[in-house]
Each structure stands twice: as C-alpha cells, then as structure tokens.
Amino acid sequence: MSPSLAKSSEKLKNEIEDYHKGVKYLHESGIQKVPKKYIFPISERPNCYTINENPQVASKHNLKLPVIDFSQLYGPNRAQVLDSLSYACENYGFFQLTNHGIPEEVIKNMVDVGGRFFDLPLVEREKYMTKDMTTPVRYGTSFNQTKDGVFCWRDFLKLVCDPLPQVLPHWPSSPSYFREMAVTYSKETKILFIKLVEAILESLGINVATKNKTQQNDEEIMLKEFEDGSQLMAVNFYPPCPNPDLTLGMPPHSDYGFLTLLLQDEVEGLQVKSNDDWVTIQPIPNAFVVNVGDHLEIFSNGKYKSVLHRVLVNSLKSRISVASLHSLPFNSIIKPSPKLISETNPSLYKDTNFAAFLEYLKSCDSTNKSFLETRRLT
Numbered sequence: 031m032s033p034s035l036a037k038s039s040e041k042l043k044n045e046i047e048d049y050h051k052g053v054k055y056l057h058e059s060g061i062q063k064v065p066k067k068y069i070f071p072i073s074e075r076p077n078c079y080t081i082n083e084n085p086q087v088a089s090k091h092n093l094k095l096p097v098i099d100f101s102q103l104y105g106p107n108r109a110q111v112l113d114s115l116s117y118a119c120e121n122y123g124f125f126q127l128t129n130h131g132i133p134e135e136v137i138k139n140m141v142d143v144g145g146r147f148f149d150l151p152l153v154e155r156e157k158y159m160t161k162d163m164t165t166p167v168r169y170g171t172s173f174n175q176t177k178d179g180v181f182c183w184r185d186f187l188k189l190v191c192d193p194l195p196q197v198l199p200h201w202p203s204s205p206s207y208f209r210e211m212a213v214t215y216s217k218e219t220k221i222l223f224i225k226l227v228e229a230i231l232e233s234l235g236i237n238v239a240t241k242n243k244t245q246q247n248d249e250e251i252m253l254k255e256f257e258d259g260s261q262l263m264a265v266n267f268y269p270p271c272p273n274p275d276l277t278l279g280m281p282p283h284s285d286y287g288f289l290t291l292l293l294q295d296e297v298e299g300l301q302v303k304s305n306d307d308w309v310t311i312q313p314i315p316n317a318f319v320v321n322v323g324d325h326l327e328i329f330s331n332g333k334y335k336s337v338l339h340r341v342l343v344n345s346l347k348s349r350i351s352v353a354s355l356h357s358l359p360f361n362s363i364i365k366p367s368p369k370l371i372s373e374t375n376p377s378l379y380k381d382t383n384f385a386a387f388l389e390y391l392k393s394c395d396s397t398n399k400s401f402l403e404t405r406r407l408t
C-alpha cells in the first residue's frame with residue numbers, strides 16, 4: 031500500500047471509531063459540520079420551517095395532541111375520558127397525559143440523573159457499550175448501531191427493568207443516586223402503565239371488572255401477566271448539532287411493545303406522522319407523551335395505531351428524553367384479542383414474540399421497513 035493510501039485508510043478507521051464513540055463525543059470535539067455519515071438523503075431530512083418563514087406551514091406542523099387528564103378517569107367523567115383515549119389511540123396513536131399522579135420530584139430526579147450519566151467521562155459510559163441486545167444495560171449511539179447506513183444524532187442508555195433484583199446490580203452505580211432515582215422512576219411508570227392498560231382494555235370494550243368474584247376472567251389473568259411483564263427504559267441524549275437540517279435524532283420508527291410512556295424535557299424535537307405530515311409534539315411540563323406500540327396495534331387487531339415518529343435535533347440545546355416501553359413478558363405470544371376478532375373481522379396479524387423481533391433487528395436495516403409491516407397478514 032502506498033504511504034498516502036495507508037494514511038487515508040488510517041484516517042477512515044479513526045473516523046469510524048469516532049462515530050461509535052457517539053455524538054456527545056463528536057459535539058465535545060468541537061466539530062463545525064456533521065460528518066457525511068450523519069447526512070440523511072434529501073427526502074428524509076427534516077423541513078426546518080420557522081414561524082417567520084411561513085406561518086401557515088409552521089402552525090400546521092405544530093399539532094395539539096389530545097391531552098388526557100388522568101385524574102378525571104376516576105371521577106364522573108370516566109366515560110368521556112375513555113372516549114377521548116379511544117379517539118386518540120385510533121386517530122393519532124399518541125396522546126399527552128397530565129395529572130397522572132407521578133410526583134414532579136420523581137420526574138425531575140430522573141431527568142437530572144439521566145443528564146448526569148451523560149456528563150460522565152466517555153471511559154465511564156463506554157463500559158456499558160455492547161453489541162449484545164439482551165444485556166440488562168446497554169449504552170450506544172444512533173438507532174441500530176451495527177446496521178445503520180446513516181447514523182443519527184443520538185446517544186442512549188437502555189436499562190432492562192425486570193426482574194429488578196437480577197438486573198439492578200448491572201445498572202450504572204455512577205453518577206451518585208442513579209440507581210435509586212431510576213428504580214423509583216421505573217416503579218412509578220410501571221404502576222401508571224397498569225392503570226393505563228385497564229383503561230385501554232375498557233375503551234376497547236374488554237371489561238376487566240369481574241362479575242363473579244370467585245372467578246378470574248381472561249382479562250384479569252391478562253392484567254396479571256402485564257404486572258409480570260417486560261419493561262425497558264431508554265434514556266436518550268441529543269447534544270446540539272451543527273447541521274440540524276441534514277440529520278435526525280431518531281429516524282422514523284414505531285415502538286416495539288404495548289405502550290410507551292415518554293418523558294421529554296422542555297426542548298421540543300419529537301415529531302409524529304399525521305396525515306402524511308410530520309408534526310411537532312409541544313412539550314407540556316411534567317406530562318407524559320403516551321404512544322401505542324406495535325403490540326397494542328396487534329392486540330387491538332389494528333383498531334389502535336402504532337404510529338411512526340422521529341426526532342429532530344437543534345443547534346443550540348441538548349435534549350433528554352426517557353422512554354419507558356412496557357409489554358407482556360418477553361416470552362409471551364402477542365396476538366389479536368379473541369374478543370375483537372370474528373368471522374367478519376378476522377385477525378389481521380401473525381402471532382408474534384420477542385424472538386421474531388430480535389430476528390428482524392438482526393436481518394435488516396430497521397429504518398427501511400417497520401417490524402409491524404412484517405407481521406401484517408394482508
């Protein structure tokens with residue numbers, strides 16, 4: 031190899047190593063332009079409208095998602111709230127949840143400790159970097175780091191939350207109070223998830239209340255399964271990006287799981303696909319953005335929609351979000367509820383399980399085709 035060729039191949043190798051160190055590393059190294067690796071094809075880039083450029087377009091791109099006041103579910107307005115919930119899940123796949131009962135302090139502590147984790151030196155964070163998708167803790171960058179052709183502007187820490195006594199010793203012990211804050215947050219979101227599942231089953235006409243107290247019905251058994259179900263938390267970190275118009279924090283995707291409870295800080299970035307448009311979800315302090323995952327779309331036989339969403343980045347501010355993904359236990363088979371299928375309304379999805387999802391992740395570039403598309407029968 032000629033000396034100049036050797037030099038350029040050495041440079042390429044260093045660059046590739048740098049991408050795998052993540053975008054916080056790139057940001058801190060002071061880059062002025064995003065490397066080629068992060069540039070999305072034109073058709074996939076965000077349209078960065080500002081209010082001043084085109085007020086009509088800007089307002090169209092700022093959708094007010096249905097806001098569900100959770101406290102109202104337990105009062106005289108329950109039926110109306112269930113209707114709004116059903117409307118949101120059918121038409122948007124997303125809603126914002128206020129007055130959910132999780133103390134402000136628990137939320138603030140989680141965002142704070144998540145931020146302090148990303149403030150640790152790279153050597154500390156790197157300890158959790160692994161290609162193994164089944165480990166209790168995984169630190170990484172982009173979306174599907176080993177498969178992504180184009181990298182996205184996001185670093186993450188993923189924490190498996192069950193069974194807690196087994197996974198907890200693997201969670202980061204630094205920064206201080208990380209485990210305490212993250213455990214409290216994961217337990218609170220799990221309780222909220224169970225309450226949401228009860229409401230969602232009821233909104234689908236599947237009633238959990240037992241008529242005969244000595245007998246458990248199918249739905250109660252199912253709720254018990256959710257209590258023992260899977261929970262995965264992803265702390266996402268998006269540092270400022272020099273060219274937010276060329277890249278994305280996360281590419282369009284739907285969430286694997288039944289429901290995601292997402293906490294976003296005050297910096298906007300999350301966009302949801304609605305009628306072929308990308309619309310920004312305005313952060314509401316202390317509220318959760320809740321979205322239907324692939325499993326709920328399958329379970330509801332397509333009535334509730336697992337909708338594509340993506341994340342934009344910006345040149346000024348870091349952004350943190352914490353996604354808590356909940357579903358049935360990892361080894362469960364997910365299928366349409368027998369209560370919702372009939373001869374005239376046949377099942378639209380293949381039964382699925384976690385192994386099928388892992389297979390999908392291994393086999394293709396996850397941004398090309400959604401997992402859900404691979405499960406549809408028609």
Ligand SMILES: O=C(O)CCC(=O)C(=O)O
Pocket residue numbers: 264266280285292294299300339341350351353
């Ligand atoms: O950062 C966000 O707002 C969205 C994150 C997300 O979609 C995810 O973690 O699946």
Ligand SMILES: [Fe+2]
Pocket residue numbers: 283284285339353
């Ligand atoms: Fe997501």
